[in-house]
Amino acid sequence: MANLNINIGKLQLKNPVMTASGTFGYGSEYSDFLDLSRIGGIIVKGTTIRARQGNPYPRMAETPAGMLNAVGLQNKGVDYFISHIYPTVKDIDTNIIVNVSGSTIEEYVETAEKLNALDNIPAIELNISCPNVKEGGMAFGTSCLSAAQVVKAVRRAYEKEMIVKLSPNVTDISEIALAVEGEGADSVSLINTLLGMAIDAEKRKPVLSTITGGLSGPAVKPIALRMVWQVARAVKIPVIGLGGIMNAADAIEFLLAGATAIQIGTANFIDPTVTIKVIDGINEYLDRHNFQSVTDIIGALDI
Amino acid sequence: MLDLILKENKILSDQYSLLILTSNEKLPDILPGQFAEVRVDGSPTTFLRRPISVHYVDYELNELWLLIQIKGDGTKQLANMAVGESINLLIPLGNSFSEPTDKDARVLLVGGGCGVAPLLYLGAHLKKSGHEVNFLLGARSKTDLIELCEYERIGNVFATTEDGSYGERGFVTQHSLLNDSTFNFIYTCGPTPMMKAVARYALKTNANCEVSLENTMACGIGACLCCVTDTTEGHVCVCTEGPVFNITKLKWQI
Numbered sequence: 103m104a105n106l107n108i109n110i111g112k113l114q115l116k117n118p119v120m121t122a123s124g125t126f127g128y129g130s131e132y133s134d135f136l137d138l139s140r141i142g143g144i145i146v147k148g149t150t151i152r153a154r155q156g157n158p159y160p161r162m163a164e165t166p167a168g169m170l171n172a173v174g175l176q177n178k179g180v181d182y183f184i185s186h187i188y189p190t191v192k193d194i195d196t197n198i199i200v201n202v203s204g205s206t207i208e209e210y211v212e213t214a215e216k217l218n219a220l221d222n223i224p225a226i227e228l229n230i231s232c233p234n235v236k237e238g239g240m241a242f243g244t245s246c247l248s249a250a251q252v253v254k255a256v257r258r259a260y261e262k263e264m265i266v267k268l269s270p271n272v273t274d275i276s277e278i279a280l281a282v283e284g285e286g287a288d289s290v291s292l293i294n295t296l297l298g299m300a301i302d303a304e305k306r307k308p309v310l311s312t313i314t315g316g317l318s319g320p321a322v323k324p325i326a327l328r329m330v331w332q333v334a335r336a337v338k339i340p341v342i343g344l345g346g347i348m349n350a351a352d353a354i355e356f357l358l359a360g361a362t363a364i365q366i367g368t369a370n371f372i373d374p375t376v377t378i379k380v381i382d383g384i385n386e387y388l389d390r391h392n393f394q395s396v397t398d399i400i401g402a403l404d405i
Numbered sequence: 406m407l408d409l410i411l412k413e414n415k416i417l418s419d420q421y422s423l424l425i426l427t428s429n430e431k432l433p434d435i436l437p438g439q440f441a442e443v444r445v446d447g448s449p450t451t452f453l454r455r456p457i458s459v460h461y462v463d464y465e466l467n468e469l470w471l472l473i474q475i476k477g478d479g480t481k482q483l484a485n486m487a488v489g490e491s492i493n494l495l496i497p498l499g500n501s502f503s504e505p506t507d508k509d510a511r512v513l514l515v516g517g518g519c520g521v522a523p524l525l526y527l528g529a530h531l532k533k534s535g536h537e538v539n540f541l542l543g544a545r546s547k548t549d550l551i552e553l554c555e556y557e558r559i560g561n562v563f564a565t566t567e568d569g570s571y572g573e574r575g576f577v578t579q580h581s582l583l584n585d586s587t588f589n590f591i592y593t594c595g596p597t598p599m600m601k602a603v604a605r606y607a608l609k610t611n612a613n614c615e616v617s618l619e620n621t622m623a624c625g626i627g628a629c630l631c632c633v634t635d636t637t638e639g640h641v642c643v644c645t646e647g648p649v650f651n652i653t654k655l656k657w658q659i
Contacts, residue, residue: 127628135406147630155640162621162631166450169623173630176640319452371453371624372444374406374495 104388105395106381108142110340110362111288113197113225113263115142118357118396119381122344122367123148123201123227123267124173128187129194135374140381142363143197145227146187149217150202151209153179157234163300163309168319168346169368170298172312174234175203180213184220192222199265203229203239207255214260224262228253228287231269231294233316240294243269246281257286265342268292268333270322275329276336283337291342291365292333293326319368320346327359334360334401348376350383357384360401407433409469411490417551419475421519422484423460426469426492435462436501437527438617438649441471442625443483444493451479454495456622456644458523458594461555469496472551474519498625499648502527502592502615508535510589513612514560515577515603517543520595521551523617527592528559539563539588543577543599546570578602588612594619604652605659614652618643 106117120143126132129144138144156176163170178186183200191198200217204210210228217223230243230252242248253266266282268275270293279290295316300309308314326345334341343361347353348369356364369376384396393399409426416422442454461470473484486492502523505512512531514524521542528538538560544550547570556562563582564572573580577599587610593603594617607614620632620643627645634643635656641647652659 125624125629127626131624131626131628156630156633158635159633159640160621161633162623162629164451164453164621167452169453171623171629171631176630176633368623371629374624374626 104385104393106385108362108396110265110342111263113143115197115363117142117381118363118384119353119377120145120197120199120342120363120365121370121377122365123229125367125370129191129198132370132374136378139195141196141377142381143199144191144194145199145201145365146191147177148175148201148203148229148232149177149180149183149213150175150204151180151213153177153182158311160309160311161315163315165298165300165317165321168317168321170300170310170315170317171295172234172310172315174312175232175239180216184216188220188223192220197224198222199225199227201227201229201267203232203235205235207252210252211255211259214256218260218262225265226260226262227265227267227291228256229267229294231267233269233271233295233297233314234312240269240271243278243294244272246277249278250281250285253282253287254285263288265289265291267294269294270325270329270345271297276332279333279337283339287339289340289342289362290333290337291344293322293329293345296322296325318346320348322346323352327355330356330361331359331403347380350380350387353380353384354387354399357396357399358401358403360403362400407494407496408491409494411486411488411492412468414486414488416484418548420549421475421551422473423552424471424473424483424486424492426471427467432462432464432467432469433497435459435469435497437530438501438523439497439499440625440648441494441496442498442622443471445479445482448478448482451477453479453623454625455479455483456498456619456625458617458648459497459526460522461526461529472519472522495625499644500646502617502649504531504534505536505590505613507589510536511539511587512536512590512592513539513541513588515541515543515591515593515595515599517577517595517599518549520593520599520617520619523594524592525555525559528556532559537561539582541565541577541580541582543595576602578606591615593617601657601659604657607652608659615649616652616655617648618650619648
């Protein structure tokens, strides 16, 4: 049994496998299927300062080897999270991380401040990359200046581990990563979904109510892997890789490309126990290749 | 998560297959209206699970029946599975139809197309509780009215076809039964325009009405928030708060 422990800045994880925001609810949705405490970290649903209804139905379109979603950050707001969700998740023996989103810098800051006060939330993931909201979200993550501004402002208000989730819908993701690193991001996670579109030709209508949506699933994996590799070479802070990871082999590819940890998203919808299989699979791989620790394979791509 | 074995695949037409699944272990308790998220292996263009309503459960034979309508590659793959193959399901999911507390309540079950599927198991439950069950089933043509004998074993069957090849010609809401009788509880599942027409009739006649929605889903367990419908309480997941909704809760323009 190899050592699976890793650190992401100040954050200690029992293994490098986390769940991606918006695909794992608040964890409890999956507790019938697996032991949540086995997962390295659970990143809960995108949380905003006020409750949001999200976008109208239809919000999902299946595509070959992927899916488009346009949920639009439906959530009950940070105060509801603190009063109703936090008490139910705070004692789960894993890292519970809250994904934070907003329409303005002030909203990000205010939400982060409230979460800073919660003892058992060791980190936030700053979502500057949601493609499904009209204001804020991805708009912050697609220019170096606005990405830097929001990270700088939240950094002043938030003391614990700040992960910044990056958008792939940019020309050069490394530039954005460097910009947020420069303003105090402790780590970056990438990629959020790729902006896409689906059309129902028979009806001559878009499938999604928002016309465009975010593509996830195996279809995006090669792009995600490339971006993780590029960013890991550009920045000094840890990189968390995600995008189309379906099994342990996929996860290992991201680690080899330079990710310190990985997140599993869409795959949870097909196999609710996939996280456990990936953890076991990474362990099996390390044993088979005689590695003592998972840290031995981070960025160990042989070029 | 449950792995079941395909015991029989009844190909009912070029569009419909009835999968009869079984297990060496006792099937879980499943209520009428609940559904399964069925994993599909080997489909060329789909990879998500398919939400399929429970057509019938025979606890004596330990059988779960799923009625599959071929819509795309995923359902095509399911409909063509071979006997003896294993199918992975998340089941039971969602809420269930409610039963009238009044044993004398007159019940009507209205189904259209593949929406007839959950009504068979519901009918069996209502019959067991002592209700006289009335099915009103609609389809384009006689060949789309599948397995009528199964419904006839449980209750009275009334039918409409759009081409008049079986039962009365027209839509379910045009059936003479609705002029001749009144009902206290109406359950419906099928295409949305049909369910809305049924809901209109129910409101007009002061009947309690529950509909089963078939929104596009990813996870089936309330995590992805893709399948929402708008209700008096805002957007809620059809997979966990539904699929069955009382029409008074839905924000439908009826």
